[in-house]
Amino acid sequence: MKLWLRVRRSATCAATALGVAAALFLISNLYLPLPNLFGGAGLRVPVALLLPLAVAIVVAWGLTTGEPLLEAVASRPLLAMDALYAVSAAAFTLLVCALVQEMGRNGLALAAGRNALGYVGLALIGRWLLGSQAGALLPTGLTFIVSWVGYGAGRHPHWWAWQLHTTADLISWVVALWLLTTGAAVSLVRARYVDGES
Amino acid sequence: MPLKSILRISSAVWVAPILIPIVLYYASSYPPATFEPYTLALSAAGEFTVAIAVPVCAACAAWEAGRLRRAGWYPLPHVRSPLAIALSALAPVVALGWLSITIAVLYRLLGAGLVAVPDLRILAVAFVLFVAHSLLGFAIGVRLPPVVSVPSVLVVIWCWMALPPALEPLWIRHLTGDLSACCDLSSDLAPRAVAGSVIVAAGLGVSAVLLVRQRLDLLRFALAVASVLVAFGLGTRVVYGMGPYPAVPRSPSALVCSSGVPRVCIWPEHRERLKQAERIIGEVIQRWRVHGIRAPREFSEQSPDQLPSGTGSFMITSESRPGDIVDTLAYGMLPPYPACALADTSYYTGQAARDNAYAWLAYTAGVSRDRIASEISPGALHTIEMVRAMPRDSQLAWLHRNLAHSLDCGAPPRLGSGG
Numbered sequence: 001m002k003l004w005l006r007v008r009r010s011a012t013c014a015a016t017a018l019g020v021a022a023a024l025f026l027i028s029n030l031y032l033p034l035p036n037l038f039g040g041a042g043l044r045v046p047v048a049l050l051l052p053l054a055v056a057i058v059v060a061w062g063l064t065t066g067e068p069l070l071e072a073v074a075s076r077p078l079l080a081m082d083a084l085y086a087v088s089a090a091a092f093t094l095l096v097c098a099l100v101q102e103m104g105r106n107g108l109a110l111a112a113g114r115n116a117l118g119y120v121g122l123a124l125i126g127r128w129l130l131g132s133q134a135g136a137l138l139p140t141g142l143t144f145i146v147s148w149v150g151y152g153a154g155r156h157p158h159w160w161a162w163q164l165h166t167t168a169d170l171i172s173w174v175v176a177l178w179l180l181t182t183g184a185a186v187s188l189v190r191a192r193y194v195d196g197e198s
Numbered sequence: 199m200p201l202k203s204i205l206r207i208s209s210a211v212w213v214a215p216i217l218i219p220i221v222l223y224y225a226s227s228y229p230p231a232t233f234e235p236y237t238l239a240l241s242a243a244g245e246f247t248v249a250i251a252v253p254v255c256a257a258c259a260a261w262e263a264g265r266l267r268r269a270g271w272y273p274l275p276h277v278r279s280p281l282a283i284a285l286s287a288l289a290p291v292v293a294l295g296w297l298s299i300t301i302a303v304l305y306r307l308l309g310a311g312l313v314a315v316p317d318l319r320i321l322a323v324a325f326v327l328f329v330a331h332s333l334l335g336f337a338i339g340v341r342l343p344p345v346v347s348v349p350s351v352l353v354v355i356w357c358w359m360a361l362p363p364a365l366e367p368l369w370i371r372h373l374t375g376d377l378s379a380c381c382d383l384s385s386d387l388a389p390r391a392v393a394g395s396v397i398v399a400a401g402l403g404v405s406a407v408l409l410v411r412q413r414l415d416l417l418r419f420a421l422a423v424a425s426v427l428v429a430f431g432l433g434t435r436v437v438y439g440m441g442p443y444p445a446v447p448r449s450p451s452a453l454v455c456s457s458g459v460p461r462v463c464i465w466p467e468h469r470e471r472l473k474q475a476e477r478i479i480g481e482v483i484q485r486w487r488v489h490g491i492r493a494p495r496e497f498s499e500q501s502p503d504q505l506p507s508g509t510g511s512f513m514i515t516s517e518s519r520p521g522d523i524v525d526t527l528a529y530g531m532l533p534p535y536p537a538c539a540l541a542d543t544s545y546y547t548g549q550a551a552r553d554n555a556y557a558w559l560a561y562t563a564g565v566s567r568d569r570i571a572s573e574i575s576p577g578a579l580h581t582i583e584m585v586r587a588m589p590r591d592s593q594l595a596w597l598h599r600n601l602a603h604s605l606d607c608g609a610p611p612r613l614g615s616g617g
Contacts, residue, residue, distance in 0.1 A: 032360040035228055035246075047361070053353055061346045133264065133344045140349035144356060148224070148250070 004081065009062035013089050016058045020051045020116075021096035024106045034148060043155060045147045048108040049163055052116035053140055055093045056123040059086050060136035063127060083124070083187040090120035090180055101167075110167045118163060118176035119143070124183025207265070209258040210294040217254055218298050221247040225302030226309060231443075232382040234467050234516055235310050239381055241317035244303030245324055246378035249359040252327050255295035256335030257352035262287040263339025264347060272340055273412055280410045288332045295328040296321075319387055320377055323395055327375045330399035331355055333406035340410060363442075372437040372444055373398045373430070381445040383465045384501040391444030394437035401429015447504045460510075463498040468514050475514055478523050482563045489562045490594050493531070502530065521565060525573070528560035538607035551603035553578045558585060558597055 005011075031044040063082055071078050097113030100106055119139040126138025143163055150161030157164035162172035205211055230236075230243035266272040266287065276283060303316040335355070339347045362371040372388075375395035380387050405422040448465070454472060455463040460483060462476045475497075483493045494510035502511045511530030514523055532555060539546035557570050557578035571579045585596050 030361070031364055032357065033364045034249075034360060035224075044364075047357065050353065050357075053349065057346055057349050061343065064343065064345050133268070134348070136345055136349040137352075140352050144253070144352060145220075148220075 004076075004078075007062075007066050008082070008085055009058060009065060010085070010089075013055065013058045013062060014092065016054050017089065017093040017096055017116075020054055020093060020112070021100050021109075023051055024048055024097060024100045024109045024112055025103075028106050032147070043147075043151050045164065046108050048106060048112045049115055050143065050147075052093055052097075052112050052119050053136075053143060055089060055116050056119035056139045057136040059089050059120050060123040060127060060132070063135070064132045079188050083184040086120050086124055086187065087180060087184050090117045093120075108166065111165065111172075114167065114173055114176045115163045117180045121176070121179030121181070121183035124187045125179065128183075128186040128189070204290050208290040209261045210255075210290040213254060213258055214294050214298075217251060217294065218301065221251055221298045221302050222305055224250060225306055228378065230306070231380060231445075234383050235312050236381070236383055236467055237307065237312060237314050238317045238320070238387060239383075240306040240310055240312065241303045241320040242377050242380040242387070244306040244316070245299060245320045246376065247299060247302050248324055248327055249356070249376060251295045251298050252331045252359055252375075253352050253356035255291050255328055256331040256355045257348050258291045258294070259288050259332040259335030260339035260347040260351045261344055262291065263336040264344030267340055268344070280412055281407055284333060284336045284410050288329075288336055291332050292325075292328045295332070296325050299324045299328075317387070319392060323375050323377060323392055326396050326399045326403075330403035330406070333410070334402050337406040337409035341414070368442045369434075369437045369440040371442070372440055373433045375399060377444050379443045379445075381443070381448075383467060384448050384499070384504070385443070385445035386448040388440065388444045388446045390436050390440060394433040397436060398429050398433040401425050401433070404429070447501060450498075450500060450504075453498065453500070459495060460493075461496040463496070463500070464514060465499055468499065468516070471514060471516075471518075474520070475512070475523060478520050479512065479527065482524055482527050485563055486559075490590055491531075491559070491562070491597075497527070497530075502534065521569065524563050525560055525565055525569070528556060528563050528565065531559050532556055533601060533605060536605045536607055545608050546606075547608040548604040548606040551600040551606070554581050554585075555597055555600040555604055557582045558593070558600070561586070 027047060030047045032047060032050075034043040034045060063086070066078075093116035094113035097109045097116065101109035101113075106112075122139035122142065123135045127135030130137065146161045146163060150157050150164050152158055159171055162169075162175040165172040167173075224247050225244045228243050228246045230239040232239045263272075263284075266283070272283075278286075300316070300321060303321065307314055307316060335347075335351045338351055341347075342350075359374050359376065362374050363376070365371070372391040372394045375398075377387065377391060377395070380391075404425040408418050408422040408425065411418060450463075452466060453463040454466050454469050455461055456472055456476045458476060458480075460476070460479055462472065462479055464472055464475060468475075479497050486493050494508055496508070497510040497512050498505060499512065499514060500509075505511055510527070512523060513526040513530075532552060536546065536548070539548070553574050557574045560570055560574070561567075561579075561582050567579060570582075585593055588596070
């Protein structure tokens with residue numbers, strides 16, 4: 001178990017989650033200024049909502065660092081353990097983000113925690129769809145595109161741009177949880193091919 | 199690499215059908231610094247999309263490096279240098295990025311009805327950005343697995359390209375190579391902004407060249423870090439103190455001037471309106487002369503703060519009607535705002551006098567009463583209608599008094615009951 005946790009880079013993942021929390025603690029109002037193509041005032045994409053991508057990247061990385069051929073014949077249920085590891089990493093990030101929010105240091109910290117759920121879910125889905133080396137591209141690429149096109153004329157995010165909403169939006173929580181659940185579910189299915197790399 | 203292989207395996211080919219439409223869409227929607235047919239401003243507006251294309255190309259470069267890394271081929275001995283290998287793998291990526299920006303710029307120019315060569319300085323800066331950031335992406339890609347390098351490069355370079363405009367001091371934004379805020383007709387691209395961007399990009403490029411070596415030792419890594427730090431230091435030194443716009447006053451040598459009296463000079467983008475402007479200005483000067491106003495013998499479209507002394511100012515656009523030109527002539531006869539009106543040093547009390555003088559000059563130049571009421575104030579119209587009933591010399595004395603008062607600064611009004 002210890003070896004498995006080490007191979008999955010669990011320590012790096014925990015440090016990344018804590019780093020995200022520390023960054024949220026330090027930056028309260030940092031945003032990316034982007035022009036609004038749909039008219040009205042320019043957009044302000046909070047950096048806080050992008051930070052949890054780091055956790056999704058580290059989780060996706062950890063899931064590539066094993067020896068796929070050996071793991072394919074392991075007696076332990078490694079696929080289920082991997083899914084549990086990813087969900088735990090997302091939940092831990094949500095927890096530390098919630099603590100930052102509770103301390104009143106960043107009003108978007110809880111939304112960042114919610115995004116960690118969605119990003120990790122997307123990374124798991126990306127792994128399943130695109131291969132393990134391209135897994136983290138799905139949350140990153142989607143967020144990159146959604147940041148440019150996800151706002152309407154009044155600077156309000158569209159309902160489908162779940163990662164840009166504040167914590168008050170219920171749909172964004174439902175979508176993030178649904179992505180994490182779906183990602184965990186598809187992780188239980190072994191990929192048709194293996195392409196791991198340490 | 200043979201073209202057939204490039205088309206089969208390069209990530210640039212896969213990304214192109216997504217990137218180019220997005221870049222075109224953005225380039226067509228982003229407002230240029232001026233809506234006049236100014237090649238520089240339109241090129242700069244098209245170049246805005248480097249904030250999208252550079253991170254994507256850097257991520258593609260990381261992917262290309264990851265391909266070589268995963269194949270176990272990169273660490274093997276090679277006849278070619280690592281830089282040659284990197285450039286060979288990156289050529290399609292850089293070509294995609296630069297092509298997308300060039301297409302965006304051409305699209306902007308053609309959309310404005312201009313069949314012209316884009317501003318080559320803008321395209322050159324974009325090229326340097328693509329080469330440097332792609333090399334950096336490649337250098338990271340040979341050290342880290344694609345699952346980490348590709349998304350990290352995408353997000354980090356995106357933040358680097360997009361974040362500085364939100365930061366202060368304002369000059370930080372001139373280090374990224376985003377020149378999209380350049381330029382209205384009376385301004386030109388600031389060489390300092392170009393130099394700052396190129397120096398930082400070159401520093402990143404040099405650092406990447408050091409990092410793409412097959413074996414990385416501590417000295418090389420230290421040199422790579424040092425090159426980035428030195429580039430940022432030099433770049434900062436170059437752009438330090440600049441304002442939010444990468445612009446400098448445009449050279450007056452570009453002005454197109456008439457040969458008659460009054461001599462009228464306008465920017466070449468308005469060349470076809472020179473005769474009309476000359477005629478309108480001549481008529482206004484005649485009207486002012488009847489009222490005893492001495493107008494300058496030369497008028498220029500240059501920015502008022504760049505005008506030589508004794509030259510009058512006016513503004514013209516492609517959409518200007520004759521009334522608009524007359525209006526700007528009257529405004530150009532006013533003295534510049536005093537320092538107190540532009541800063542919070544003291545309270546500006548001369549606005550009413552300024553409005554009165556402006557209204558009188560506009561009225562006597564031939565601007566309609568309705569326009570004065572709507573654009574200056576109904577009160578100013580009422581005032582000058584009374585003044586116009588006075589003898590000519592009294593009117594002139596009144597005008598000069600108002601012009602002098604328009605420079606007044608005083609104490610701010612005391613609000614509230616306290617004190």
